[in-house]
Amino acid sequence: MSGKFSGFPKAGFDFLEDLKENNTRDWFAENKSRYRETLQDHLLDFIEAMVEPLANITPHFVADARRNGGSMFRIHRDVRFSKDKRPYKEHAACHFRHSLGRDAHAPGFYVHLAPDEVLYGAGIWMPPSDALYMIRRAIADRPDAWSKVLNDKRMKKIFGEIGGDGLKRPPKGFSADDPHIDDLKRKTFFVMHKTTAKAAQGPEFLAEVVEGFKATMPLMHFLCKAVDVPC
Template sequence: MSYFTEDYTAFFKELAGNNHKDWFHQHKKRYEASVKNPFQAFVGRLIEEIARYDKALHIEAKDCILRINRDIRFSKDKSPYNLHCTAFVSYGGRKDKSIPGIFLRFSPEMVGIMGGCFAPSKEQLHKIRTAIGSDVKGFRALIENKDFVKDFGEIRGEKIKRIPKEFQAAFEKEPLIANKQFYFMSEREPELITREDLLEEMMGYWQKMRPLNNFLINAIQS
């Protein structure tokens, strides 16, 4: 089934040229009908489908979806609204992006699909590096899996310049030990948003990222 109409992307295209509170409030009912409610329904359905495979996932759509309002406190751009919808479906939802899950961004330009560990704490990062160092071969098998590489390419993240002594030997075998984040992403055409197989497509990405996400979850929860 289709969760979205063409007005989903049309709304954001118009908002881009009218990004102020007066216009938004004049079109609030349209926003709710074409954007907010369909996106919440889709995320809720995605959660239900993931929970068929992951019984530990107990979260609601409202706990995963980020607000359309931008945080403009420290930004030069004072536009009040984002031009996309985003959701972080994981055990921690939008409040804890350190827990791997599937992160979605639906915009008029693209469908963004991301996974991995975006913002690990110092303790979690130490645990991830320890897990990688303890099983470099297993970690390599996950990130070099042909389906993973086809859809996500490579692991991304900022890198530290000085490797702690305890990880220097592991770093020689696995350079990703230097990463401060461990995330990956894919982009699809925006036309996917209105397609009837949207849910199936997103579940396909979730299945392909699941082994690496589980490796990272097991590491940070050890």
């Protein structure tokens, strides 16, 4: 870590390209210092640089630049219950979660780095059933407030529509005639902006992400209120 974010170097994306072709424990062990120097350290610098801007957006979300247990996702995959036994993720990522959230299923902000795409955005990913019900209930009970989120011009300009996989049929207890039935079917609620690895290689990427996070706040306020946490 240098303590200052100056962009994600091309060498880090080159590392991920090579990892995709050599996704084995032996290869990673031989290239662990390369991983740290070209990618991990720069991601930690990015997280550290997000501390103050994120606090200015909302004091309830955490940017934690620890090497383990903080905002940065581990590169190791959990293969215990997967047919895909590749030991490492072929991307790098960080998640700025709610201070009350114990895992990635709480509302949060997200940044994803891969050679073929760089993503940033916010929302809630596959929340547990009780939180999902609370969000659906909030949409059904406050349709005008949800419409205001959907139609926020600044958020739509940067992120487009709210995304997330959903059910084929209306969830139990909700009407198929509800004006927001497509959103009530969702199991995940997020907005995500896609850019390029080249765009992330300059120091201005930090400011771009900060402005993007600011634009997500109508959605984040709604989700946090729905699951009864401050925002």
